[in-house]
Amino acid sequence: MAAKKVTLAEIARQAQVGIATVDRVLNNRAPVRPGTERKVLETARRLGFNLEQSHYRLVAGKSAVSLKMGFILLRESHSFYHLLSEALQQHAAPYHHSQQAPIFIHHDINAIEHTVAAIEQLSEQVDVIGLVALDNPLIRHAVEQAVARGVQVFTLFSDLSAPGRTGYIGMDNQKMGRTAAWAIDRMSRPDGDIGIIIGDNRFMCQETCEISFRSYLREQGKGRRVLEPVLGHEQQQQAFAVTERLLQQYPALTALYAPCGGVEGIIDALRQYGRQQEVMLVCHGPVQGGELALIDGSVDVMLSQRLDGLATAVIRTFVNAALQTPGGFISALQPFDIITKENL
Template structure:
């Protein structure tokens, strides 16, 4: 009587509807495999009585190795992005379900062509990419190219319109802008001009913050107090020059809302200005400079991304997109912190300050 042949990896692959190479990856843990695929391979092995079923079962619950996550951040010298990068590395290293590598690229030249090249370049050597990017056809094209390569791409802090985007992780920027407007309306003097600064109109997050800020004053019937929005390129030196000019030209300057970066330049300009003017200032992110400025009364309020929670959410969504352990959230918005000098956390307590 002829004995029945023992099932092979090819038999498992056929029944599971995957390639033999995928079965090999499940068996040997050589690369990330979606949880759904692992379950199908395990089910086929159980059905056929595959001799390596115990190994497959261990792999199904084992730590996933060789996961590669890529992040395209901006302004490597900016303390905020350094804080974000450090939080991302801490979060990934603390994970018990995966191991691998986080690669972070800082882009100082935030032109669309430079961002697009960095997004594609990083995407070709990682399993998933997350980026802080401007809204531009070249950036959209880069994201859509990675989608064609079956790579997950997430936007951080500022959304873009590319159909290839897997999900967004950040704040509700319109709420941030309206909160800034609410604070200024309650704290600034009743008369006087109000300045709004953005890094670039191509950041949808900053644009939405500006829209929210202006819509609040429009509803209050005070839109006439708002000066034309000024672009500071998220550059401290440009922001310093812009703020100095505002103080020179508007003796009645009541408030400044900075929807983007460049906050260090605003602080420097107010400290150094001969008039001694102290407009209400609302900006983003708690850093060493903004902490000191809050204490000194140069800055009134800081609207903060909770960096540790943000890093956790980003890593969670990226891993989910790779492993398929759950559906990816297309829009993961986090609550933001509203910090005054009176509720300034101690440095040891802060989860969003480096």
């Protein structure tokens, strides 16, 4: 007599979880709490379900795979990247041997040669790289060289036009730009200028946000003037300076869109000039002191990334890619939250 086939429903019943949870665990579809994941896998093994090798490792109390990870991020002086580094460190640690931690290298946005050197260094030390960088020919070349050595390279937040990269993990920047434009179109005064502050136009994420922002407003056909973008170089001090110039040169300024780092400087400039109630600010987040800025009206809408969920998705994508046969480009788009002071 043939053995009875073990169904997801039977595993779910005995593990006392939903069928969807069993499906997420066994097919690596989405993150599940470690305790729940272990319970599902132990139940599946006891019932005779044919687990993947990585699942047997989890049941034995080990990580799904031993994987050396390296990250190249912007400076930790940016509050966003400091918090992100902590979250990535926490989620990546279980996949490393106890004496070998994930490697983090931080760089300035325009330090092209430093970024190239970091890619070359990590290519000799890790299995997979998570990279935040400008779309520069030297950086693209370094990525292709790393891939040729067998290292998987994922772009984080901002993609690169490097054909060999393994995948992209981050936001849908077209949606973010159009969402920002929708908010400004619906909520700001219709008779003023709209400013845009970006970090660098070689950040593909910010370029996409700007294009999508302008596209939405163009579609509305209301003739609103959108100024040429100014560069804050992802630095708080520089963002303050360019915001100050905008406020001085364009007294009819009615809204600002900031899909960049250094937003704290924009907020400081609006407060110093007493314009935080007159100029609508839509920015990306999280931002240090962002809740207070929303409460006092310095920020009207924040399109915020979920850092812990993002870190979980990054590590899970790395691991899944390592377990699978190399295939096509991997796109792991992440959700973002629309935050105002009323839904804090």
